[in-house]
Amino acid sequence: xxxxxxxGAGVFGLSVAWACLRRGAKVRVIDPFGPGAGASGGVVxxxxxxxxxxxxxxKAFQLESLLMAEAFWAGVEETGxxxxxxxxxxxxxxITDDAGLALAEARAETAKTLWQDYAIWQVIxxxxxxxxxxxxxxxxxxxxxxxxxxxxxxxxxxxxAITTAGGEILSAGSPRGPVIWxxxxxxxAEMSAQHSRIVGQGxxxxxxxxHFDGPTLPQLFADTLHIIxxxxxxxAIGSTTEREFTDPTGTDAQxxxxxERAMRAVPVLHGARIVERWAGLxxxxxxxxxxxxxxxxxxxxxxxxxxxxxxxxxxxxxxxxMADLVLDGRDSIPQDFKPEASL
Numbered sequence: 001x002x003x004x005x006x007x008g009a010g011v012f013g014l015s016v017a018w019a020c021l022r023r024g025a026k027v028r029v030i031d032p033f034g035p036g037a038g039a040s041g042g043v044v045x046x047x048x049x050x051x052x053x054x055x056x057x058x059k060a061f062q063l064e065s066l067l068m069a070e071a072f073w074a075g076v077e078e079t080g081x082x083x084x085x086x087x088x089x090x091x092x093x094x095i096t097d098d099a100g101l102a103l104a105e106a107r108a109e110t111a112k113t114l115w116q117d118y119a120i121w122q123v124i125x126x127x128x129x130x131x132x133x134x135x136x137x138x139x140x141x142x143x144x145x146x147x148x149x150x151x152x153x154x155x156x157x158x159x160x161a162i163t164t165a166g167g168e169i170l171s172a173g174s175p176r177g178p179v180i181w182x183x184x185x186x187x188x189a190e191m192s193a194q195h196s197r198i199v200g201q202g203x204x205x206x207x208x209x210x211h212f213d214g215p216t217l218p219q220l221f222a223d224t225l226h227i228i229x230x231x232x233x234x235x236a237i238g239s240t241t242e243r244e245f246t247d248p249t250g251t252d253a254q255x256x257x258x259x260e261r262a263m264r265a266v267p268v269l270h271g272a273r274i275v276e277r278w279a280g281l282x283x284x285x286x287x288x289x290x291x292x293x294x295x296x297x298x299x300x301x302x303x304x305x306x307x308x309x310x311x312x313x314x315x316x317x318x319x320x321x322m323a324d325l326v327l328d329g330r331d332s333i334p335q336d337f338k339p340e341a342s343l
Contacts, residue, residue: 001024001025001026002020002024002025002026002177002178002327003025003026003027003028003176003177003178004017004020004025004026004027004028004176004177004178004180004326004327005027005028005029005030005175005176005177005178005179005180006020006027006028006029006030006179006180006182007029007030007031007175007179007180007181007182007183008029008030008031008181008182008183008184008187009029009030009031009033009034009035009036009037009155009159009169010031010036010037010038010039010040010155010182010184010307010311011036011040011151011154011155011158011307011311011312011315012040012182012184012290012304012305012307012311012315012318012319013029013031013180013182013183013304014029014035014040014155014158014159014162015158015315015316015318015319016180016182016304016318016319016322016323016326017029017158017162017167018076018158018161018162018167018319019319019320019322019323020322020323020326020327021162021165021166021167022075022165023323023327025327026166026167026176026177027162027167027168028167028168028169028170028173028175028176029162029167029168029169029170030170030171030172030173030175031169031170031171032171032172033171034169034171035155035156035158035159035169036151036152036154036155036156036159038184038185038280038281039184039185039202039205039280039281039282039283039307039311040151040152040154040155040311040312041151041152041155041280042151042152042205042207042238042239042278042280042282043151043152043207043208043209043234043236043238043276043278044151044207044226044228044236044237044238044239045085045148045149045150045151045154045228045230045236045312046146046148046219046221046226046228047066047069047146047147047148047149047312047313048091048146048219048221048226048313049062049063049066049119049143049145049146049313050062051107052107052110052111052114052115052121053106053107053110053114055114056336057334057335057336057337058289058334058336058337059114061314061317061334061337062310062313062314062317063114063115063118063145064317065313065314065315065316065317065318066145066147066313067118068316068317068320069086069088069147069149069313069316070086070088070147072315072316073086073149073154073157074086075161076154076157076158076161077157077161079160079161079164079165080157080158080159080160080161080162080163080164081160081164082153082156082157082160082161083153083157083231084149084150084153084154084156084157084158085148085149085150085153085154085230085231085232086147086148086149086150086154087147087148087215087216087231088144088145088146088147089146089147089148089216089217089218089219089229090142090143090144090145090146090218090219091141091142091143091145091146091218091219091220091221092132092133092140092141092142092218092219092220092221093133093140093141093220093221093222094126094132094133094134094135094136094137094140094141094222094265095123095135095136095137095139095140095141096135096136096137097136097137098137100137101123101137101139104123104139104141105123107121107141108121108122108123111143115145118145119143119144119145120142120143120144120145121141121142121143121145122141122142122143123139123140123141123142124139124140124141124142125138125139125140126138126139126140130267130268131214131217131218131220131266131268132220132266133220133221133222133223133227133265133266134222134264134265134266134267142218146218146219148219148228148229148230149312150230150231150232151312154312178300178301178302178326179298179300179301179302180301180302180303180304180322180326181295181298181301181302181303181304181305182303182304182305183305184202184281184282184283184305185200185201185202185281185282185283187283187303187305188200188201188202188283188284188285188305188306189201189202190297191296191297194297195297195343197286198286199285199286199296199342199343200283200284200285200286200291200305200306200342201243201283201284202248202281202282202283202284203241203242203243203281203282203283203284203308204240204241204242204243204245204248204279204280204281204282205238205239205240205241205242205279205280205281205282206238206239206240206242206251206252206254206255206258206277206278206279207236207237207238207239207240207255207258207277207278207279208236208237208238208255208258208259208274208275208276208277208278209234209235209236209237209274209275209276209278210234210235210236210237210259210269210272210273210274210275211233211234211235211272211273211274211275212229212233212234212235212269212272213233214229214235215229215230215231215232215233216229217229220265220266222262222265222266223261223262223264223265225237225238225239225258225261225262225265226238226239227262227265227266227269234275235269235272237258237259237262238258239258240254240255240258242254247279248279248280248281249279249280250279251277251278251279255277255279259274282307282308282309282311283305283306283307283308284306284308285305285306285308285341285342286341286342286343287306287336287341287342288306288308289306289336289337289341290304290305290306290307290310290311290314290318290337291303291304291305291306291337291338291339291341291342292304292305292318292321292322292333292337292338292339293325293331293333293337293338293339294339295339296339296340296343302322302325302326303339304318304319304322306342321333
């Protein structure tokens with residue numbers, strides 16, 4: 001039986017551990033802070049696709065991973081008994097003007113080819129439904145590919161599945177077998193310090209949870225904000241993108257602005273109680289794509305990092321490809337996702 005060690009218990013680390021465990025490996029995950037303590041412990045959880053145009057390897061990878069998600073998270077919940085908060089509830093976006101409407105209609109046509117029969121991108125009338133963003137054109141984009149996940153609960157669900165299936169999750173311990181580094185912003189900073197330029201960095205994001213009961217409502221994307229109804233009676237709003245900051249986990253007036261913008265975009269949210277304010281660092285590689293494969297600076301080790309904003313959406317597919325590489329020596333990772341793309 002192969003032995004695998006995963007350093008880091010965020011969504012990438014836990015998903016890779018789960019994929020390896022399901023293939024019969026003996027797995028231990030080591031993280032001094034526990035599951036979902038970093039960026040994966042956020043609140044937003046938007047599993048939203050790229051627009052269906054200018055197709056490339058990254059968009060194709062994401063499509064496949066989003067389509068894998070339902071079965072992936074169902075298997076996690078069935079094994080560990082913890083619900084991850086997954087739901088393919090779709091997404092609605094406002095259309096601001098005639099140019100935006102023409103673009104949305106063109107994308108509806110390309111989606112038929114690129115998404116095939118798996119999902120729909122369509123233009124619909126705004127109507128009088130209260131759960132919709134304000135749309136100056138009276139038209140909305142509706143897609144059926146977008147889904148939501150509750151980040152913390154998803155990490156707890158993965159941790160429960162791993163331990164139920166015989167894996168270990170430890171705060172400290174000695175590595176056994178091949179090591180997969182999935183330590184997010186920390187590892188990106190360490191690699192950048194050893195390299196002649198920045199390999200990647202932690203980008204601060206601030207987000208909020210509001211009390212609003214709409215467990216089956218679609219997510220909204222308006223004024224560059226993700227507005228995500230979760231199954232537990234909350235709605236997540238996020239997030240900022242901050243490259244310069246003094247406090248990586250502190251919230252401030254920038255989050256106040258996001259909350260105000262969300263309430264202007266979706267008036268039904270006015271008066272909703274703020275349940276939580278959150279901030280953390282999300283790992284962004286230089287290439288902006290996930291960083292998967294052999295670790296460029298740790299001899300004999302592997303890396304799964306750089307899931308900036310799309311980590312939960314990419315995790316099911318990324319985990320399978322990392323298991324292929326580590327357990328079977330089969331490398332089918334897209335070239336743009338290799339660490340060299342950021343070096």
